[in-house]
Amino acid sequence: MTFALQSNEPKTSERHARLAQTWADAPGIWGFLTTVDHKRIAARYILTTVVLLFAAGMLALHMRLQLSFPELKVLGPQGYNEAFSLHGSTMLFLVSVPVMEAMGIWLVPLMLGQRALAFPRLAAFSFWLYVGGVMTLWVSHALDITPDLGWFEYPPLSGSAYSPGHRADIWAQMITFTEVAALAASVNMVATILKMRPPGMTLARMPLFLWAMLVASLMTIFAMPAVMLVTSMLISDRLVSTVFFAPTQGGDILLFQHLFWFFGHPEVYMIFIPAVGFITAIVETFSRRTIVGHTAMVLSVVAIGVLAFGLWVHHMFAVGLPKLGNSFFTAASLAIALPAGIQVFCWIATIWSGRPQFYTPFLWVIGFIITFVMGGLSGVMTASAPLDLQLTDTYFVVAHFHYVLVGGAIFPLLGAFCYWYPKATGRMMSERWGWASFLLIVGGFNLGFFPMHILGLMGMPRRVYTYDPSLGWSTLNMVATLGSAIAVLGGLIFVANAFLSLWRGAPAGPDPWGGSTLEWAASSPPPQHNFDYTPVVNSIAPLWSEDPLRMLDGVGVSRREVLVSSLAEAHPEYRQKSAQPSIWPLLAAIAVSIMFIGSIFTPWAVVWGSLPIAGALTAWFWPQRPRSKTGPLRVRV
Amino acid sequence: MATQKEVSVVGSLADLPDHANGARHLVWWGNLGFMLIEGTGFALAIAAYLYVLSHSSAWPPAGDALPDLGWSGVFTLGLLLSEIPNLWLLRQARAKKEQAVRIGILLMTVIGVGLTVIRLLEFGHLNVRWSADGYGSMVWLLMVLHTTHVFTELGETAVQALWLFTHEVGDNQFSDVEDTANYWTFVVLFWLPIYGLVYWMPRLS
Ligand code: HEM
Numbered sequence: 001m002t003f004a005l006q007s008n009e010p011k012t013s014e015r016h017a018r019l020a021q022t023w024a025d026a027p028g029i030w031g032f033l034t035t036v037d038h039k040r041i042a043a044r045y046i047l048t049t050v051v052l053l054f055a056a057g058m059l060a061l062h063m064r065l066q067l068s069f070p071e072l073k074v075l076g077p078q079g080y081n082e083a084f085s086l087h088g089s090t091m092l093f094l095v096s097v098p099v100m101e102a103m104g105i106w107l108v109p110l111m112l113g114q115r116a117l118a119f120p121r122l123a124a125f126s127f128w129l130y131v132g133g134v135m136t137l138w139v140s141h142a143l144d145i146t147p148d149l150g151w152f153e154y155p156p157l158s159g160s161a162y163s164p165g166h167r168a169d170i171w172a173q174m175i176t177f178t179e180v181a182a183l184a185a186s187v188n189m190v191a192t193i194l195k196m197r198p199p200g201m202t203l204a205r206m207p208l209f210l211w212a213m214l215v216a217s218l219m220t221i222f223a224m225p226a227v228m229l230v231t232s233m234l235i236s237d238r239l240v241s242t243v244f245f246a247p248t249q250g251g252d253i254l255l256f257q258h259l260f261w262f263f264g265h266p267e268v269y270m271i272f273i274p275a276v277g278f279i280t281a282i283v284e285t286f287s288r289r290t291i292v293g294h295t296a297m298v299l300s301v302v303a304i305g306v307l308a309f310g311l312w313v314h315h316m317f318a319v320g321l322p323k324l325g326n327s328f329f330t331a332a333s334l335a336i337a338l339p340a341g342i343q344v345f346c347w348i349a350t351i352w353s354g355r356p357q358f359y360t361p362f363l364w365v366i367g368f369i370i371t372f373v374m375g376g377l378s379g380v381m382t383a384s385a386p387l388d389l390q391l392t393d394t395y396f397v398v399a400h401f402h403y404v405l406v407g408g409a410i411f412p413l414l415g416a417f418c419y420w421y422p423k424a425t426g427r428m429m430s431e432r433w434g435w436a437s438f439l440l441i442v443g444g445f446n447l448g449f450f451p452m453h454i455l456g457l458m459g460m461p462r463r464v465y466t467y468d469p470s471l472g473w474s475t476l477n478m479v480a481t482l483g484s485a486i487a488v489l490g491g492l493i494f495v496a497n498a499f500l501s502l503w504r505g506a507p508a509g510p511d512p513w514g515g516s517t518l519e520w521a522a523s524s525p526p527p528q529h530n531f532d533y534t535p536v537v538n539s540i541a542p543l544w545s546e547d548p549l550r551m552l553d554g555v556g557v558s559r560r561e562v563l564v565s566s567l568a569e570a571h572p573e574y575r576q577k578s579a580q581p582s583i584w585p586l587l588a589a590i591a592v593s594i595m596f597i598g599s600i601f602t603p604w605a606v607v608w609g610s611l612p613i614a615g616a617l618t619a620w621f622w623p624q625r626p627r628s629k630t631g632p633l634r635v636r637v
Numbered sequence: 638m639a640t641q642k643e644v645s646v647v648g649s650l651a652d653l654p655d656h657a658n659g660a661r662h663l664v665w666w667g668n669l670g671f672m673l674i675e676g677t678g679f680a681l682a683i684a685a686y687l688y689v690l691s692h693s694s695a696w697p698p699a700g701d702a703l704p705d706l707g708w709s710g711v712f713t714l715g716l717l718l719s720e721i722p723n724l725w726l727l728r729q730a731r732a733k734k735e736q737a738v739r740i741g742i743l744l745m746t747v748i749g750v751g752l753t754v755i756r757l758l759e760f761g762h763l764n765v766r767w768s769a770d771g772y773g774s775m776v777w778l779l780m781v782l783h784t785t786h787v788f789t790e791l792g793e794t795a796v797q798a799l800w801l802f803t804h805e806v807g808d809n810q811f812s813d814v815e816d817t818a819n820y821w822t823f824v825v826l827f828w829l830p831i832y833g834l835v836y837w838m839p840r841l842s
């Protein structure tokens with residue numbers, strides 16, 4: 001690759017100052033509301049998920065307290081139903097999926113050496129709409145209209161006959177909010193990763209984290225419409241008497257389950273695949289070598305993304321589908337163990353052949369591998385249709401999905417948090433408290449959830465608010481509660497460590513861990529425009545292979561610009577103007593929220609509610625250019 | 638390594654253009670992303686329709702009248718014909734012809750209004766209520782889904798027409814027109830399977 005040599009541009013420090021000015025937000029509250037800076041947006045997203053993780057964790061403790069002894073009255077049956085519904089829905093829709101997207105929003109431009117996402121305002125819109133979803137669920141909880149049918153709400157139970165009132169509507173609309181937010185974030189992610197790679201970062205030289213975000217975003221694009229469709233159909237059945245799910249009137253009850261799990265199964269992998277990206281980044285840095293079998297890793301991530309769509313029916317083994325169907329889906333569920341196995345192998349081989357350093361981010365990798373392998377084993381057991389018939393709706397399943405979700409997503413996330421914290425804040429977290437929180441969380445979690453496998457085999461059903469002492473489940477339940485409490489204590493220490501390190505942490509410098517990818521070439525925390533120059537890349541680990549790092553100038557200094565490059569080869573194509581801050585994403589999100597909430601009560605909200613949305617979108621996209629001097633509507637002076 | 642990585646400036650991107658057309662343009666990819674989302678929604682709704690159909694003994698169930706072919710035929714024909722000015726508009730946008738683009742977008746707005754009116758008439762001739770049975774619900778689902786897209790596209794075209802007539806058109810706006818035209822083609826194409834399912838499937842089975 002050759003580039004014109006041209007250096008009549010301002011020199012380093014002056015250039016930096018001018019870029020900072022070009023990309024600055026307005027000061028104060030107005031800047032807060034109008035910012036389109038991907039780092040600020042991501043930080044809000046992540047902080048909100050942490051608050052919700054805490055709230056949903058408290059609900060979990062409340063439930064565990066109720067179950068610690070037989071026949072307790074801490075929570076009644078209705079309270080317990082509300083608690084697990086709110087806990088499960090929050091954890092999946094408001095914590096796990098959004099937090100992975102938020103990590104992408106923060107990290108993808110930095111890893112690409114770019115100054116912004118492809119569509120900065122869309123990212124802001126995504127966040128504000130997500131806030132709408134959070135408020136829908138939790139304000140309703142404060143008003144005592146908590147959804148109480150679990151994290152998936154099957155009809156006929158969720159139909160208007162069995163669920164009068166608005167609890168089920170709240171759940172359905174909360175999903176619509178978060179799904180639109182997730183879709184907006186995913187389109188942004190795909191366009192950014194495909195079209196904004198720095199010169200030299202061909203697809204073959206793309207770090208695995210970017211592959212993971214790309215695949216997870218594409219999965220979102222293909223899976224989320226299913227759940228939006230199905231929850232809209234549910235609301236329509238409840239509100240305007242359509243009969244999609246009413247078998248006596250020619251509807252079909254299983255249609256709900258098919259559409260729901262067409263999304264619900266891939267969702268687990270939308271959470272897990274970004275985690276694969278975190279783990280790989282951490283393994284590479286702390287083993288001080290690039291991943292063994294990069295191509296195999298990429299292929300396995302893609303394979304999981306594709307296979308995940310063949311698996312939804314395994315959530316429905318118990319509903320009685322044709323025999324051949326069950327065998328097919330059993331085989332497909334087992335097939336996904338192969339790419340997952342390849343990944344575990346590649347990580348272990350990398351650690352084995354490298355020089356591992358046991359800092360906290362790396363500890364989480366170890367916690368993850370052990371826990372995830374166990375979750376995978378119990379998953380293989382439930383993937384077989386005959387065994388699933390015995391175990392479905394028991395605590396075995398509760399144990400399994402917590403091992404997969406907590407071990408497979410939350411542990412990698414905590415590792416990622418420790419790993420990139422210095423980049424985001426410029427400070428190091430305490431290693432000592434990092435060890436403490438790691439041991440408490442991983443130990444407490446295993447102590448709390450391993451006994452649930454046994455409880456399940458002993459026949460304890462899930463979603464029961466209490467049990468009889470004569471069943472012999474008391475001791476194990478006590479252990480499970482103790483373990484959960486220890487894990488939550490560890491979580492509090494983790495958060496306290498992150499919080500206090502903002503002031504007390506040692507200064508981190510740009511590259512405290514000696515990382516290999518481009519984000520470590522920015523300063524910590526990165527300035528609003530991320531990079532003064534555009535990096536050029538010649539390998540998958542540019543910070544290890546290039547010294548000094550080659551840079552290009554020429555991308556706008558006094559106007560917001562980003563570089564757009566070709567799809568496969570990342571050849572620079574043109575300089576794209578990047579959006580200014582704007583209040584309209586927020587106002588558009590408010591307009592959409594009003595429409596969504598209104599449509600719980602009347603179908604006309606969809607009609608009238610779309611007018612303010614149209615207005616907000618028009619203002620958002622209205623280009624700022626001079627008035628026309630020709631034509632019937634020209635400017636007249 | 639706590640120190641900043643050494644860098645050396647080896648060249649410049651200042652000679653790059655500040656605009657590109659078609660699939661090189663970033664916004665084109667955003668548009669494609671949203672088409673994928675909507676397309677998946679359409680495909681799943683179609684699958685749901687076929688699923689309910691395959692679980693019913695009669696389609697439409699006894700007692701339901703077949704939907705009329707009159708207005709729906711006019712709509713379908715009009716929609717297909719609208720592709721002629723639409724593709725012309727696409728070409729003018731690619732060639733960056735300001736006046737032609739203004740005329741084209743105005744024409745598409747007028748056509749959009751006409752088609753919307755016909756679509757509203759069409760709803761009166763489905764001959765089944767959404768609440769009548771599973772068949773009625775599925776028919777209305779497909780129709781409402783498609784109509785939403787006709788509406789949004791009309792709104793977008795009208796706003797764009799207003800902007801184009803009142804402002805000096807730049808490269809980015811030509812690309813926006815291109816995206817709008819592509820999206821219209823998408824709305825036209827997805828009508829065809831829906832038309833087949835809503836109007837012809839009940840006649841075949
Ligand atoms: C220490 C942390 C946690 C504890 C103590 C905990 C505890 C519980 C308990 C007691 C239940 C109800 C079981 C039942 O009665 O059937 C439950 C359900 C559930 N949990 Fe957790 N949980 C924790 C973390 C998480 C996390 C991080 C996630 C997701 C990322 C999660 C997702 C779920 C889901 C999806 C359900 C099912 C809700 C339903 O039945 O609809 N949990 N959890």
Ligand SMILES: [Cu+2]
Nearest residue numbers: 265311314315
């Ligand atoms: Cu599954």
